[in-house]
Amino acid sequence: MLCLPLAAVLSGCAPSHDTGAPVKQQLPASHVDNTLPVALQNGWPQSxxxxxxHDPQxxxxxxxxLSNAPDMQVAQQRIKLAEAQAQMAQSQLGPEVDFGANVERQQMSAEGLMGPFATHEGGGPWYTNGTLGLTAGWDLDLWGKNRALVQSRIGMVKARSAELAQTRQVLASSVARLYWQWQTEAGIKQVLEQVKQEQSSIISVDKALYSRGITSSVEGAENDISVSKTDQQLTEVAGNMKEIEARLMALTNSQSSxxxxxxxxxxxxxxxxxASLGYDLLARRPDLQEANWYIQSSMSEVDAAKAAFYPDINLMGFLQQDALHLSDLFKHSANQMGITAGLTLPIFDSGRLNANLDIADAQRDLSVANYNKAxxxxxxxxxxTASQLETLMEKNQQQQQVMKDSDRVVQQAQARLSAGILSGSQVSMAxxxxxxxxxxxxxxxxxxxxxxxxxxxxxxxGYHYTGK
Structure with missing residues (x-):
């Protein structure tokens, strides 16, 4: 017999429309050939x-x-906010109990509702009445709307945690890249100073020969131009190093000058x-985990939006002392209590619930689309990047052979210098x-x-989500 009233109640709810099939999540294996170069297969990076x-610097x-960067501080505060929102949603699942008390002093109207209690005084008597006691309420959440909202907030906490991990690895890689770029520029600067030293040696010899009429001024001018170009390169390298230092100071939030x-x-x-990518990449990329948790959160929002079409059932109760005269407040006869069951049934809302469901569905599909793109x-x-790395590895190997050949030329020139066949300036040119x-x-x-x-x-x- 209870099923018939329940069916009647549910049939009276505001109707929900079909929102269509959701967008499907895609996986790495369905996109590209994920076999990686054999020469680079050494396992996943460490955290x-x-x-x-082995560079303390x-x-x-x-x-x-990682300790001071503003980006890390922002990500950490987002986690705190998400955790607080999750706690707020969690608090909606349990009962709520409040204590209240009030004292009221009023003059009763002889012609009003409390007229029978009035005396023959013209304005009615004065009364001091009081109430104190407990009130309680509990949303039974029969359709899981509040529970779905809790799961949505938990998903946001996990998404923010993955965002923090992503911020961490982006910061670490950015600092490391800038640091080695600075070291590259520093190494080039050192070699350019050697180039300038050799060019200066050639110019000194050339000036001595020109003063004796052995060489022309054209050769001297060409050598001067070469030194000027080297100076330009040194200036450019010094500027690059200063720019990198400024960027490193910003990333580390350094307060030094x-x-x-x-x-x-x-x-x-x-x-x-x-050896290959696949499903494990999903657990290794914090940005993918972040996108995945946004999906989980948005799916729970859809569940909550669907549950909103069903009636809310609440239980309320009170246990109080209530007396018209304050002196009677603590008498046993002043005790009162009650329990109320309330039902709220959405029947007509001008499309509000359907619009809310459409928003939740669209947000879920957008989260899935963002995930698939990611x-x-x-x-x-x-x-x-693996292909670029393999190409650079081959280029560096080829460059090492070029370096060996050029070093052999220098060694031969130095040997001829020792034999008196070549001059010092000719060795510098070599x-x-x-x-x-x-x-x-x-x-x-x-x-x-x-x-x-x-x-x-x-x-x-080095990130690895283990599901804990």
């Missing part, structure tokens, strides 16, 4: 991958950025890559091409290191 460089910079860095050699490139971008980013190759080698090595850091970042920077 503190930068420590593999770099470690200090990254630790400073200048960043004190000393030069170190560029490191050997070591990559950490799995998956495609992530897999392509890894594949592209060194210039070798020094230029050193600059090219440094740039390639710097690009190789930079690409390896980008690949580490593309693989999640």
């Amino acid at each position: 503190t991958w930068w420590e593999d460089y 770099l470690n200090n910079l990254i630790n400073s950025a 200048a960043l004190s860095l000393h030069q170190v050699a560029l490191p050997a490139v070591k990559t950490q890559m799995p 998956v495609v971008d992530a897999v392509n980013q890894v594949a592209k 060194k210039l091409p070798s020094l230029q190759e050193q600059i090219g080698s440094l740039r390639l090595q710097g690009q190789w290191v930079d690409a390896s850091i980008q690949l580490t970042s593309a693989l999640g920077g």
